[in-house]
Structure formats: structure tokens, C-alpha cells
Amino acid sequence: MNVTTSAQTRRGFLASATAGAIAVTLAPSSLLAAPEQVAAEMKKLFGDKKLIEGKIKLDLPSIAENGLVVPLNFEVESPMTEKDYVKAVHFFAEGNPNxxxxxxxxxxxxxxxxxxxxxxxAQTQNIVAVAEMSNGEIYTAKKEVKVTIGGCGG
Amino acid sequence: MTTQPTPRVRMPATAKAGEVVEVKTLISHEMESGQRKDKEGKLIPRKIIKQFTATFNGREIMKADWHGAISANPYQSFFVRVPESGTFVFSWIDDDGSVYKAEQKVTVG
Known part of the structure; x- marks a missing residue:
């Protein structure tokens, strides 16, 4: 009994420590869109609806040498019938000015x-995809792209 | 760039009824993001293609809203079904209101 409690506290401590570390790395550093801005945009579109991970195949290179032209390929699993289809797919960039x-x-x-x-x-960042299904379900996927040369201004 | 944007579409001209075919589209356009500055440090105003639509015999298949993050000379490929002989119309809508169109007739044989 004693062992379980101590294990739980240790896990709890580790979890809070990691959360703290993430918060520090996510601190806004410039004018570029932060993950919080993406979250705000998503909230505007979907309110407090539950986002489920999956169903979206989001294909982007892990490393993009030229940020000006990064190929993005996606496919959402769906039968695409009158009753069951994908209504919309939205894409957001966590490190772009917009x-x-x-x-x-x-x-x-x-x-x-x-x-x-x-x-x-513009820089190394996460791309977020969100798919809205005709039955109201919302799916999401995320992919990180490392950018060697940014694609904004010059 | 002052040249008139020219859309280009590549897809098969014949198909079997109900066949799913891939459409590849390309349009020449500078897609000025509104983030760049000129030599005097002034922002260059945004001028991009903000919307793309695809229709078949007048019915909408899909549309896309684009933002400043879409690359210059936007390339796009996607899939359409050919239920019967007819005409696909692809339109690109510019920030300045211009509409660039491309049409493709497909025969079901």
C-alpha cells in the first residue's frame, strides 16, 4: 500500500515538472503565431467540441530545406456518401505570422x-489539421516540420 | 509581376462512368503574402488568390479558402468522380476580385 502511494506521488511530481518545462519552451518569442493563437482560431471554429485524434493522414516532409515551398498532402478517412462525409479540413501553422x-x-x-x-x-513548427465530419465529429492531426530556410520576407 | 495569371489543368478527357480521376492544377500568381517589406521598409500589400472552386455541370465538388501561407504559383491536386459526360469548371478568385477560370470537358465512353 505504501509503495503504491509513493509511486503515485513520484509520477505526479514528474508530470507537473514536465508540464512546467513545456510551458517554458512555449513562451512567445516573437510576433509569429504561437500555438495559443492556433488554439484561439480553433476555438472560434469549433467552440468547446471534443477533438479526437486520428482519421487524418497528414503528409509533410520532416525536414524542409526551403520554407517557401513545402508540399502538404492529406487524406481523411471517410466513405464520402450523402450520409457520411467530410465537410471541411482546416490547416493551421503554429509558427507563421498568420x-x-x-x-x-x-x-x-x-x-x-x-x-x-x-x-x-516561416520557421520550424507544427502544422495542425482539423477535419469536420458531417455527423459533427472533429478529428485532428499534427506534424512537425523542421525548416532550414524560412519562407517569409527575405 | 504584371503578367496575367494563367491557370493550367491536367486531367483525363475520357473516363468510365463513375470513375475517380485525379485533377492537377497550377496557376501562375505571385501570392504576395502581405508580410514582405519593400526597399523603403514599407509593407507590400497582400495580393493572393483567396479561393479555389471546382464544379461539375454546375454542382459544387469542393472549394478551398487560401491564406498567405500558400506558396507562389499555387499547385493543387485532388480527386473528382465522373458520373456522366460533362464539364468541370475550376475557378481561382483573386484578392482584387478577378476570377480566373479553366474548363475541361470529360466524355464518358
Whole structure:
């Protein structure tokens, strides 16, 4: 009994220590969009709805040599029928001056909720994808891209 | 850049009924993000293509809202179903209100 309690406290301590470390690394350092800004944009769109991880295949390079042209490829799992389809897929960049990247809107006329595009990234950052399904469920995915040369100004 | 943006679309001209085909699109456009500064340090105003739409025989298939983070000369590929013979229309809408259009007839054979 004693052992369990001490293990729990230790875990609790470790968890709070990690949370503290993350908070420090996320401190805003410049004018660029912070993860909090992305969170705010997402809140505007989805309110307090639950975000479920999964269903989105988000394909981006792990390392982008040129931030001006970074290929982004996505596909959301869905049968794409009148009753069950992907309504929208939104993309956000946590380290760009403007957190919005693109918003895709699909209809049951689309055979796949999938597209390939090219985006600009100012620095190494996370790209967040959020998919809205016709039944109201919301899925999300995240991918980090390391950028060697930024894609803003010059 | 002062040249008129030219859209280019590549997709098959014939398909089987109900077939899913890939559409590849490209349009020449500087996609000025509104973040860059000129030599005097003044911000260059934003001028991008803000929306893309795809329709088949007048019905909407998909549309996309683009922001400053979309690369210059935006390339995009996606999928469409060809239910019957008809015309696909792709439109790019510029910040200044101009609309650039491309049409592709597809025959079901």
C-alpha cells in the first residue's frame, strides 16, 4: 500500500515538472503565431467540441530545406456518401505570422477528402489539421516540420 | 509581376462512368503574402488568390479558402468522380476580385 502511494506521488511530481518545462519552451518569442493563437482560431471554429485524434493522414516532409515551398498532402478517412462525409479540413501553422493556412470544404460529390498543395513556413513548427465530419465529429492531426530556410520576407 | 495569371489543368478527357480521376492544377500568381517589406521598409500589400472552386455541370465538388501561407504559383491536386459526360469548371478568385477560370470537358465512353 505504501509503495503504491509513493509511486503515485513520484509520477505526479514528474508530470507537473514536465508540464512546467513545456510551458517554458512555449513562451512567445516573437510576433509569429504561437500555438495559443492556433488554439484561439480553433476555438472560434469549433467552440468547446471534443477533438479526437486520428482519421487524418497528414503528409509533410520532416525536414524542409526551403520554407517557401513545402508540399502538404492529406487524406481523411471517410466513405464520402450523402450520409457520411467530410465537410471541411482546416490547416493551421503554429509558427507563421498568420496561423491560418487553408480551409478545404468538401461535398458528397467529392470522391475523396484529399488534396495536395504547397505551403510557406516561416520557421520550424507544427502544422495542425482539423477535419469536420458531417455527423459533427472533429478529428485532428499534427506534424512537425523542421525548416532550414524560412519562407517569409527575405 | 504584371503578367496575367494563367491557370493550367491536367486531367483525363475520357473516363468510365463513375470513375475517380485525379485533377492537377497550377496557376501562375505571385501570392504576395502581405508580410514582405519593400526597399523603403514599407509593407507590400497582400495580393493572393483567396479561393479555389471546382464544379461539375454546375454542382459544387469542393472549394478551398487560401491564406498567405500558400506558396507562389499555387499547385493543387485532388480527386473528382465522373458520373456522366460533362464539364468541370475550376475557378481561382483573386484578392482584387478577378476570377480566373479553366474548363475541361470529360466524355464518358
Amino acid at each position: 496561423p491560418n493556412v487553408a480551409n478545404y470544404f468538401f461535398t458528397p460529390m467529392s470522391p475523396k477528402a484529399s488534396a495536395q498543395l504547397r505551403i510557406r513556413l
